Amino acid sequence: MVLQTTVVIVGAGHSGLAMSRRLAERGIDHVVLERGEVANSWRTERWDSLRLLTPNWQSGLPAFGYAGDDPDGYMSSHQVADHLASYSRAIDAPVRTGVTVTSVAARDGGSAAGGYRVTTDDEIWDTDVVVLANGGSGIANLPPVADGVPSGVLSIAAKDYRSPDALPDGHVLVVGASASGVQLADELSRAGRDVTIAAGEHVRMPRRYRGRDVFWWMDAAGVLDERFDEIDDIVRARHVPSPQLVGSPDRTVDIAALRARGVRVAGRVGRIHDGVAQFSGGLANTVRLADLKLHRLLDRFDEWAARTGAEGLADPERPADTQVDAAPVLQLDLARERVGAIVWATGYRPDYSWLDVPVLDYKGRLPHTGGVVDKAPGLYVLGTTLLRRRRSSYIAGAAQDTADLAEHLSGYLAGRPAGDSERAQQDAEAIA
Amino acid sequence: MSTTTAPVDNGVNSDALLGARDALREAPAGAQFTWRATSEWVRGTHSRQTIEHFRGLGDEQKHKKAFVLEGDHPEVFASEDHAPTPVETVLAALAGCLTAGVAAVAQNRGIQLRSVKATVEGDHDILGILGGDPEVRNGFNDVRVVFDIDADASDEDIAALVAQSQKRSAVFDALTNPTNVTVSVA
Incomplete structure (x- = not known):
């Protein structure tokens, strides 16, 4: 019927x-x-x-x-x-x-x-x-390079990941520096794992700024109200990764924080071939772009606060620019470095x-x-x-x-x- | 800061580029380009490359004329130094690509450029290509580009221009990421 x-x-x-x-x-x-x-x-x-x-x-x-x-x-x-x-x-x-x-x-x-x-x-x-x-x-968006993961290394999408204990022993390569990627890299590092994160384009945000949650700011300053037809390139904007945040009042999970925890930061994954993962040499620019974008966002918050005379805000204190290794790792021999799992935090569709x-x-x-x-x-x-x-x-x-x-x-x-x-x-x- | 109301003109047609972006999104097959160069050995390490034809927008395309590049090695390599070393041409290509990007991004962002200069250096341990140390790679170990830009813009805006030009640079990508390369004999 x-x-x-x-x-x-x-x-x-x-x-x-x-x-x-x-x-x-x-x-x-x-x-x-x-x-x-x-x-x-x-x-x-x-x-x-x-x-x-x-x-x-x-x-x-x-x-x-x-x-x-x-x-x-x-x-x-x-x-x-x-x-x-x-x-x-x-x-x-x-x-x-x-x-x-x-x-x-x-x-x-x-x-x-x-x-x-x-x-x-x-x-x-x-x-x-x-x-x-x-x-x-x-559907988890695995890039074509994921096809090159050798047998013996677990290849798992972030949506199928549950906890550090559920991953095989060894070093973990986290691919992607979205909210998912940085959260998993942070969690795995806290669980005592050796972690490398491969960071392509990403969005850096502080959890709190001037004493307020960043989502309070984005709501108050009208960022969340920006309409799809007001945004310059909506196709691109819809593909920007989620911000490097975690739902915790006092935890920072940006690239700088991960590095300070001992997570190794590499550029975007370019290829996985013959048991070796290769990374982009463009990491310095990737983090520079994210820092510039962060400051534009915080400038916007400050301008809004000055214009509206918002009260009860702490003094502006900006995060320091993100440092990366002068010569970031360009390749990782998965067997030699005992990589047991590759976690793909490369978006969804x-x-x-x-x-x-x-x-x-x-x-x-x-x-x-x-x-x-x-x-x-x-x-x-x-x-x-x-x-x-x-x-x-x-x-x-x-x-x-x-x-x-x-x-x-x-x-x-x-x-x-x-x-x-x-x-x-x-x-x-x-x-x- | 400039107070002029004259339109920004860096000699870049931003509207055409943005129009092409939108049109090719609708017809993505046209975005598939093939670039070509032909090469002929002259003598010793000296060779000559000709660049004229390419494919794109669904059809064969042609430059206004054939452009000729040459490659050779310097006298310290016991060569005759008729032309730049190909690795230097790679550095020149990187500078050309990033500079074009700076101009295009500046035009799109309404920034008038007055001068854009770049210096490119590539560190290279030649024991690799000489076969003198199996642990040394053949290519560059490190490449540095330093821009010197005079424009109607803040230091931060200029930094953002340079960062964006890297983000959209084909040569920067080709140098920083692995690319599958097949060499065969006809």
Whole structure:
């Protein structure tokens, strides 16, 4: 039997649940399909020590602010999962758990005007609109050089890593200096491992500046509100790694801090061949770029503070420029250096393998305008990096993003040709 | 700081470059270029390289004329020194690439350049190429570029220009990262 609804939301994470709430507010009939439990990836695809980069007070969702007693703390992944499960219950979201989507296709064999058919391992849905809220981190992005890892060395993506004890003995090479990469290098080093981190382009940030959390600053100074259509090169901006932060009030995990801990810092991995990893000789420039960018960000904070007369701030104290070895390591003989594992913290991409609507570009990316998939009317995406604004990369972005897209979505339903769908008419009346 | 309202002109067409970036994102096959040089031995260590044709934008392309480079070794290598040593040409290529990047980035950022000078040095232990020490590599051990830039910009902005030019430099990348190279006989 084919089931009918107006909107299918794929994924019951923060974005999918927030969108469900927005649609409920508008009286739009919908269902949320979730392959596991609510917040599945937070329960099953995060390492043990992971905490959010953002403080708790920024973890509010539509009609569900943070109500705990530690607004300046950082949730663990299990706390995030519990937070989202509570949200799902509070808004009574129509979530169907344990349902895996296997195909989303245009219903009449091409034109999206006819709506979509969503096929799952359990049931089939016909719907006018599909919201892809399955998350930005479905698939670990391993670079082609990962193919060169010799047998005998564990090659593992950050999303499959759990704890230092779970890695084989020996030296660990961490590839990537995003939040994930530096956190894992820090954790492994603290666990007594010899660690080398290969650092390509990265974003250095202090956890606190002038006595405030860096996310307080980015919120206050409007950085998180920068819109996708105000950013010079949005394709590039969406590929910038996450900032070198950890969800802890007093822990710094930038390159300088890792070096001080004894972590060896190398340039970007260029090749792994014949048991030898080779690194870029451009490390000095990579850290220089990150320092310059850091100062531009802190300048912006200071300018905002001066302009608004913000009170209660400590004196500006800038981090020192990052030093690297005069001759950084250019190659690592994996056997000689007893490297037991290579951990790839080289980013993620959404999994659209089941999307049978021809909208992906030549790199398998989904082009969209702030979440609206222009090539397929009625198809939306949520919860990916810098979707509509910088805040979109974090849980706090869901409230505004879903408000904006619910507005667009209901306009789309209302604007469809008369008689095309009775439900669309009803929805339009419900909105009016 | 400059107070002039004259538009910045470093002789770089930023709009064309940004337009090409956007167009090639839509048609990425056109971004696949093949650069070519041909080479002919003259005598001793002296050779002559000609650069004229290349492929890109989905078609065969041609420079306005054939450019000729030469390579030789200096007299301290018991050669006749008709031309720079190829390793020096590599340093020159690095300077040329980074300098082009500085100009392009400056144009894009609205910075007027007055002069851009660079000095490049490459440290090289020639026991490697002579086969005199198996632990010494053939290539450079260290390469240093020092820029001297006069522009309407703060020291920090100039540092950012130079950093960005490295980030977008093909020759900097080619020197700092491994590249697969195949040499065969026709």
